[in-house]
Amino acid sequence: MYEAPIREPLILGDKTNHEITEDICKPIEGKANKYWWWCFIASVAALLWWVLCVSITVGEGIGMWGINNIVDWGWDITNFVWWVGIGHAGTLISAVLLLFRQKWRLSINRSAEAMTIFAVICAATFLLTHIGRPWLPYWLLPLPNQFGSLWVNFNSPLVWDTFAVSTYFTVSLVFWYTGLIPDFAVVRDRAKTKAMKFWYGILSFGWTGSSKNWQRFEEVSLVLAGMSTPLVLSVHTIVSMDFATSILPGWHATIFPPYFVAGAIFSGFAMVQTLLIIVRKVLSLENYITTLHIDMMNRIILVTGSIVGIAYITEFFIAWYSGVEYESYCFINRATGYYWWAYASMMTCNVISPQLFWVKSLRTNVTFTFILSIVVNIGMWFERFVIIVSSLHRAYLPSEWGTYHPSWVEVGIFIGSLGLFFTCFLLFARFFPVIAMSELKTITKSSSTQAKRAALEHGHSHATHH
Amino acid sequence: MSKYIFAVYNDEDVLMQNIKPLRSHGVRIKEVYSPFPVHGMDHAIGHKRTRISICAFIYGIIGCCLALIMTNYMMITDWPMDIGGKPSFAFYKNLPAFVPVIFESTIFCAAHGMVITFYLRSKTLPGVTAFVPDTRVTDDKFIMQVECNDHAKRAELTSLLMKHGAEEVKDYGK
Numbered sequence: 001m002y003e004a005p006i007r008e009p010l011i012l013g014d015k016t017n018h019e020i021t022e023d024i025c026k027p028i029e030g031k032a033n034k035y036w037w038w039c040f041i042a043s044v045a046a047l048l049w050w051v052l053c054v055s056i057t058v059g060e061g062i063g064m065w066g067i068n069n070i071v072d073w074g075w076d077i078t079n080f081v082w083w084v085g086i087g088h089a090g091t092l093i094s095a096v097l098l099l100f101r102q103k104w105r106l107s108i109n110r111s112a113e114a115m116t117i118f119a120v121i122c123a124a125t126f127l128l129t130h131i132g133r134p135w136l137p138y139w140l141l142p143l144p145n146q147f148g149s150l151w152v153n154f155n156s157p158l159v160w161d162t163f164a165v166s167t168y169f170t171v172s173l174v175f176w177y178t179g180l181i182p183d184f185a186v187v188r189d190r191a192k193t194k195a196m197k198f199w200y201g202i203l204s205f206g207w208t209g210s211s212k213n214w215q216r217f218e219e220v221s222l223v224l225a226g227m228s229t230p231l232v233l234s235v236h237t238i239v240s241m242d243f244a245t246s247i248l249p250g251w252h253a254t255i256f257p258p259y260f261v262a263g264a265i266f267s268g269f270a271m272v273q274t275l276l277i278i279v280r281k282v283l284s285l286e287n288y289i290t291t292l293h294i295d296m297m298n299r300i301i302l303v304t305g306s307i308v309g310i311a312y313i314t315e316f317f318i319a320w321y322s323g324v325e326y327e328s329y330c331f332i333n334r335a336t337g338y339y340w341w342a343y344a345s346m347m348t349c350n351v352i353s354p355q356l357f358w359v360k361s362l363r364t365n366v367t368f369t370f371i372l373s374i375v376v377n378i379g380m381w382f383e384r385f386v387i388i389v390s391s392l393h394r395a396y397l398p399s400e401w402g403t404y405h406p407s408w409v410e411v412g413i414f415i416g417s418l419g420l421f422f423t424c425f426l427l428f429a430r431f432f433p434v435i436a437m438s439e440l441k442t443i444t445k446s447s448s449t450q451a452k453r454a455a456l457e458h459g460h461s462h463a464t465h466h
Numbered sequence: 467m468s469k470y471i472f473a474v475y476n477d478e479d480v481l482m483q484n485i486k487p488l489r490s491h492g493v494r495i496k497e498v499y500s501p502f503p504v505h506g507m508d509h510a511i512g513h514k515r516t517r518i519s520i521c522a523f524i525y526g527i528i529g530c531c532l533a534l535i536m537t538n539y540m541m542i543t544d545w546p547m548d549i550g551g552k553p554s555f556a557f558y559k560n561l562p563a564f565v566p567v568i569f570e571s572t573i574f575c576a577a578h579g580m581v582i583t584f585y586l587r588s589k590t591l592p593g594v595t596a597f598v599p600d601t602r603v604t605d606d607k608f609i610m611q612v613e614c615n616d617h618a619k620r621a622e623l624t625s626l627l628m629k630h631g632a633e634e635v636k637d638y639g640k
Contacts, residue, residue: 017501017606142540151540153547155554160566167570171577178581181590182604186501189601205585206594209603213588214503216516220584223519224577231573238566441502441606445479 003446005455010104010447013287017441020288024437025187027283029196032430035282043422050416053409054129062132064409070402071392075410076130078384079417081239082267083123084165085260085380088232089268090116091172094179095228098221103443104296107288110183110436111279111428112272113176118424119271120169122417127165129413157241164238168231175224181207182217182438236264243387249330250391255318259311266304266350267380269297273373275425277366279434288435291364298363301376305354308383312351326396334390338403342386349379469615470496471623472599473632475608478504484630485510491626494613499603518587522580529575533568599638 015023032040056064067074090112097105128134140162142152152159184204191197207213240260243251273294280289319331334343353375357363394401428434445451475481478500485495495511498504541547541564542557554560585591603609612627614620624635 021501021605142536148545151545153549154537154541154567155547155549155560155563157566160570163567163570163574167574167577171573174578174581178584182502185596186604188596189598189604201596202592204596205590205592206596207590207604208597209499209501210597211498211500211504211507211511212513213590214500215508215513216518216584216588218503219516219518220580223522223580227522227573227577231570234566234569241566438502438604442505 003451003455005452007447007452008292009449009452010107010290010292010443011288011440012290012449014450015287015444015448017444020437020441020444021186021190023285023287024183024433024435025190027429028187028431028433029190029192033282036426036430039422040426043419043426046416046419047423048416048419049412050419053412053416054125056409057129057413058134062130064407066405066407066410068402068404070395070400071389071404073130073388073392074404075385075406075414076126078381078388079414080123080126080130081260081384081388082381083119083126083417083421084239085236085264085384086268086271086377087116087119087123087168087172088236088261088264089272090114090119091168091175091228091232092265092268093272094175095225095232098225099229103447104293106440106443107285107290107435108272108276108293108297109439110176110179110432111276111434113172113179114425114428114432114434115268115271115275116172117169117176118421118428119268120165120172121424122421124165124169125417125420126413157238157245160238161242164235168235171224171228171231175221175228178217178220178224179436179439180432181205182209183433183436185209186437187433233261236261243391248391248395249324249326250334250387253315253318255311255315259308259315262304262307262311263350263380263383266301266308266354267377269301269304270373270376270380273297273301273369274377277370277373279429283429283434285435288440291366294366294369295360295363298357298369301373302354302357302363305350305357305376309351309354312347330391330394333394334386337390338393339386339390342382342390346379346382346386349375350383353379469613470611470638471614471620471627472636472638473610473612473627474600474602474634474636475610475631476606476633477631478507478608480631481608481610482507482510488627488630493623493626496611496613499599499609499611501604501606501608504608518580518584521583522576525579525583526572526576528579530568530572532575533564533571536571537564537567600636 011020062076065074065076067076090109093105093112094109097109128137131137131140140152140159142154143149152162181204184200185207188197188200188204191200237257237260240256244253244256246252276289277294280286316331316335319327322328334340353372356372362368389404393403481498482504489495498507498511500507537560538557541560542555546553546555554563598604599609599611600607610627610632612623614623627635
């Protein structure tokens with residue numbers, strides 16, 4: 001396929017198709033290095049802490065948390081929204097960028113989708129623990145029961161959420177797995193040991209790479225991308241409706257759906273940056289995840305960060321302009337009240353910091369991007385904390401006013417969920433191909449360094465002939 | 467003795483260019499195996515367009531209908547709910563609140579139905595033994611599966627394939 005030679009290459013280092021296979025299979029076939037083991041041990045330690053804190057919650061009840069009658073959603077729902085938002089970037093990269101035929105997605109879509117799956121698993125653990133009786137999760141589903149049957153209330157955004165998150169999780173999972181099948185086949189066909197041949201043989205589902213299968217594969221990818229795009233937008237829209245359909249000042253806002261979706265993509269891309277900057281270093285994939293890829297993602301962070309900034313300011317303006325005194329009080333209280341420091345952190349991290357990405361040298365600076373991606377994720381966590389806690393702690397009646405501080409169990413579950421996430425991601429990086437090599441090989445003839453050089457030389461010889 | 471022989475190519479463009487000339491010599495190409503999807507290959511060797519997206523559409527309609535029936539039965543017929551003194555005893559009045567659930571069910575059925583159909587039709591399931599003419603086909607080689615029923619003509623067919631860009635011609639296996 002023709003591509004302008006002046007466009008920067010997406011694969012560096014004159015890689016042939018065979019070298020791509022070698023480079024991407026190396027981390028799976030070799031032994032894990034000591035960085036991987038250190039990260040893995042730390043993650044599993046955090047995961048064990050999560051098991052302890054969740055056991056305490058399940059055994060003793062959610063009274064072990066800091067939430068109370070006034071502030072009845074605290075870190076649990078903050079963490080749920082944070083995690084589910086992070087997941088959105090994976091789907092955006094693999095589905096929306098596929099529909100827009102953006103080739104730079106090819107080096108990053110696999111790990112971004114893995115991030116989606118693990119982030120949604122983390123989000124789901126908060127849904128399960130916050131219901132208080134996690135052994136009754138099927139009460140969220142419309143199943144016949146001995147109470148009537150008393151069905152779930154389909155007018156409730158919390159029921160929409162059950163449908164949205166479960167559909168999103170399962171569809172993302174099959175989308176990711178279908179893409180993995182041809183790459184598992186690559187590992188299977190290269191396997192030296194019997195164990196690897198056996199396991200990757202099962203994982204690859206007997207993939208052959210026939211043109212009929214590729215034809216179906218491409219159609220399935222395209223249609224799944226087409227369905228995942230409205231799906232991913234619906235998920236955070238519905239999450240925002242958990243708040244927006246209530247009458248609480250600070251929650252009752254029509255701006256919420258687009259503002260939440262933009263925020264989700266913003267935080268998700270930040271998490272992709274955090275993960276990929278580590279992955280490219282540890283697995284030596286700098287030729288595939290280049291500064292161009294980092295630059296592209298930073299541009300999306302800049303755009304979505306600006307949307308989020310405008311949303312904050314609009315919200316504040318409308319609170320005053322509407323003339324509703326409860327709404328005005330809520331926003332003044334957010335900025336200057338008991339939780340002013342959370343609001344200040346949110347504004348600094350989410351509105352001011354991404355604006356630095358207007359500068360190209362910062363956008364292409366790996367260390368700076370890494371630091372800023374963490375800053376953005378902290379900011380997005382505070383955004384959810386501000387929305388949830390600052391609105392709840394000052395409701396309509398002064399008799400419903402109170403404060404909230406998390407208990408160590410709540411903080412432990414959050415830190416533990418990071419352990420769960422990183423344990424899953426490290427296992428993924430160890431046993432699964434982290435780059436969609438079968439898809440990446442489609443651009444070696446158009447977007448690799450050797451292809452660019454050939455196109456330029458061809459252009460020059462063409463010019464001298466005339 | 468296999469009914470097929472396999473021509474190995476290094477380059478997808480070379481393989482593609484030689485499909486037409488080979489066919490005009492009466493060579494019957496059964497299938498082409500490649501490490502990545504080659505644009506236009508399915509059409510070149512005469513595969514019909516896949517109908518899997520039509521299946522997805524039908525599954526989506528089924529999912530949508532199931533959700534319509536479910537919400538109507540549960541919320542309107544079986545146990546109408548009076549919420550905040552605002553009962554919705556007519557389906558069309560309550561429908562806007564059901565849209566998210568109906569939408570999610572539509573996507574759920576369409577996506578999973580399509581993927582299951584894809585796995586079944588392509589015979590890609592856990593435990594299936596792969597048909598791999600050469601293990602390099604998942605790495606960087608492109609392999610043309612050619613019908614060769616008459617063993618006597620094998621040498622002739624081989625030289626024809628070699629003349630048309632093939633790097634080697636071989637039987638099934640490593």
